[in-house]
Amino acid sequence: xxxxxxxxxxxxxxxxxxxxxxxxxxxxxxxxxxxxxxxxxxxxxxxxxxxxxxxxxxxxxxxxxxxxxxxxxxxxxxxxxxxxxxxxxxxxxxxxxxxxxxxxxxxxxxxxxxxxxxxxxxxxxxxxxxxxxxxxxxxxxxxxxxxxxxxxxxxxxxxxxxxxxxxxxxxxxxxxxxxxxxxxxxxxxxxxxxxxxxxxxxxxxxxxxxxxxxxxxxxxxxxxxxxxxxxxxxxxxxxxxxxxxxxxxxxxxxxxxxxxxxxxxxxxxxxxxxxxxxxxxxxxxxxxxxxxxxxxxxxxxxxxxxxxxxxxxxxxxxxxxxxxxxxxxxxxxxxxxxxxxxxxxxxxxxxxxxxxxxxxxxxxxxxxxxxxxxxxxxxxxxxxxxxxxxxxxxxxxxxxxxxxxxxxxxxxxxxxxxxxxxxxxxxxxxxxxxxxxxxxxxxxxxxxxxxxxxxxxxxxxxxxxxxxxxxxxxxxxxxxxxxxxxxxxxxxxxxxxxxxxxxxxxxx
Ligand code: CU
Ligand code: CU
Ligand code: CU
Numbered sequence: 374x375x376x377x378x379x380x381x382x383x384x385x386x387x388x389x390x391x392x393x394x395x396x397x398x399x400x401x402x403x404x405x406x407x408x409x410x411x412x413x414x415x416x417x418x419x420x421x422x423x424x425x426x427x428x429x430x431x432x433x434x435x436x437x438x439x440x441x442x443x444x445x446x447x448x449x450x451x452x453x454x455x456x457x458x459x460x461x462x463x464x465x466x467x468x469x470x471x472x473x474x475x476x477x478x479x480x481x482x483x484x485x486x487x488x489x490x491x492x493x494x495x496x497x498x499x500x501x502x503x504x505x506x507x508x509x510x511x512x513x514x515x516x517x518x519x520x521x522x523x524x525x526x527x528x529x530x531x532x533x534x535x536x537x538x539x540x541x542x543x544x545x546x547x548x549x550x551x552x553x554x555x556x557x558x559x560x561x562x563x564x565x566x567x568x569x570x571x572x573x574x575x576x577x578x579x580x581x582x583x584x585x586x587x588x589x590x591x592x593x594x595x596x597x598x599x600x601x602x603x604x605x606x607x608x609x610x611x612x613x614x615x616x617x618x619x620x621x622x623x624x625x626x627x628x629x630x631x632x633x634x635x636x637x638x639x640x641x642x643x644x645x646x647x648x649x650x651x652x653x654x655x656x657x658x659x660x661x662x663x664x665x666x667x668x669x670x671x672x673x674x675x676x677x678x679x680x681x682x683x684x685x686x687x688x689x690x691x692x693x694x695x696x697x698x699x700x701x702x703x704x705x706x707x708x709x710x711x712x713x714x715x716x717x718x719x720x721x722x723x724x725x726x727x728x729x730x731x732x733x734x735x736x737x738x739x740x741x742x743x744x745x746x747x748x749x750x751x752x753x754x755x756x757x758x759x760x761x762x763x764x765x766x767x768x769x770x771x772x773x774x775x776x777x778x779x780x781x782x783x784x785x786x787x788x789x790x791x792x793x794x795x796x797x798x799x800x801x802x803x804x805x806x807x808x809x810x811x812x813x814x815x816x817x818x819x820x821x822x823x824x825x826x827x828x829x830x831x832x833x834x835x836x837x838x839x840x841x842x843x844x845x846x847x848x849x850x851x852x853x854x855x856x857x858x859x860x861x862x863x864x865x866x867x868x869x870x871x872x873x874x875x876x877x878x879x880x881x
Contacts, residue, residue, distance in 0.1 A: 425625035431471035461564030470567025497555035510547030515860035543574035558867035609643025609866035659683030662812030662835025677805035679838035679865030705802030775873035820845025
């Protein structure tokens with residue numbers, strides 16, 4: 374065992390002891406909060422900030438019809454975070470990264486370059502600047518030069534990704550971020566996120582003013598993102614600056630009676646957002662995998678890391694300021710359980726317009742009936758002390774196996790069929806479960822937020838990331854479609870992925 378390894382193991386044992394102590398205290402007290410939270414709600418209501426801005430669009434460098442070509446360079450750059458200029462890890466020097474916009478049927482070419490400077494090794498033993506790229510939510514091949522997260526790129530390396538979008542559904546909203554096991558959490562935390570938008574095939578929503586909202590939190594220290602601690606890897610790291618497109622409480626203008634379409638991605642490491650807009654419903658028209666049949670009115674929309682939602686908002690006819698908030702949500706860890714945060718302010722002003730909500734959007738969105746005699750897979754998510762040859766250490770696992778570069782639980786699937794995945798959470802925290810390549814429909818959720826459960830188990834929603842509630846479970850219908858190859862599924866609290874809550878999915 375190396376010295377670094379020994380220190381690492383010792384520190385995890387200390388964290389584990391703390392964790393068990395707190396868990397026992399919690400059970401005795403009957404509270405709902407695992408760590409880092411106290412009783413009572415903290416209202417975080419920053420002054421209204423700058424005008425709302427969409428992230429910049431990545432220019433298409435190709436003049437060939439049906440080809441979108443963009444450059445993405447991972448590099449450190451100064452970014453204004455709520456008045457402080459901080460050195461973030463960025464794509465092309467901007468935060469959030471530039472939005473990539475494509476259509477179904479396009480070929481997307483990404484000329485990727487890793488210009489992150491060497492800055493030592495992290496506590497998992499990886500050089501901090503080793504990175505790669507995942508196009509989260511794309512139904513594309515997971516191998517070769519497509520969405521292949523098994524590739525890693527060192528400093529100065531370049532690579533050309535080519536994604537064939539001919540089988541990807543139209544009208545969904547995705548994001549891209551790094552995915553090196555052991556480095557993903559720190560790099561996303563430091564700013565490496567961007568949106569990837571696939572245009573609608575239907576004209577039903579074309580008339581509405583549309584905006585993208587990239588939700589991300591961060592904490593800074595000495596003009597840089599704060600470093601991860603051991604407990605951050607257990608709890609998932611939350612930040613004290615919460616931003617929409619890099620802005621704190623930006624002001625978005627709407628006309629009285631106007632309908633706007635907001636495509637929202639939770640690009641945070643661990644923070645969940647229980648969204649609520651004062652005096653307004655949020656009409657959900659799309660989820661991770663595409664558009665729904667019709668709008669679903671919700672008073673709150675819960676979004677865990679990795680999830681996206683596409684909503685329509687119809688402004689009231691009463692002029693004034695309305696707060697888009699993240700309401701307290703207890704995911705079993707983190708200060709957010711007791712925080713009520715103003716994310717953005719809607720300013721309803723100007724002359725009224727009359728727009729109405731569509732009654733139907735995507736008639737091809739249907740809930741599938743479950744085929745008979747299909748394989749049922751069981752995946753169990755755990756945190757805690759895992760036994761090992763060298764004694765126990767704090768880690769995360771799927772079916773008892775802590776993912777590493779040399780071992781992983783592997784699910785073998787046959788291309789072309791359907792499967793039921795039963796995902797059990799045997800821990801005191803929620804885990805947003807994400808599978809690559811294929812979107813799934815949610816058959817059942819046991820536990821957690823009622824409106825989240827009701828929407829996803831009744832609407833014809835396609836999902837690649839679903840919250841598995843603490844000590845609860847989720848049942849998914851997973852089509853194994855179109856693409857063979859080796860890929861992964863994991864918890865999208867990226868700290869948990871980095872400490873082992875990931876498995877291999879071998880599709881043949
Ligand atoms: Cu992701
Ligand atoms: Cu997790
Ligand atoms: Cu992933």
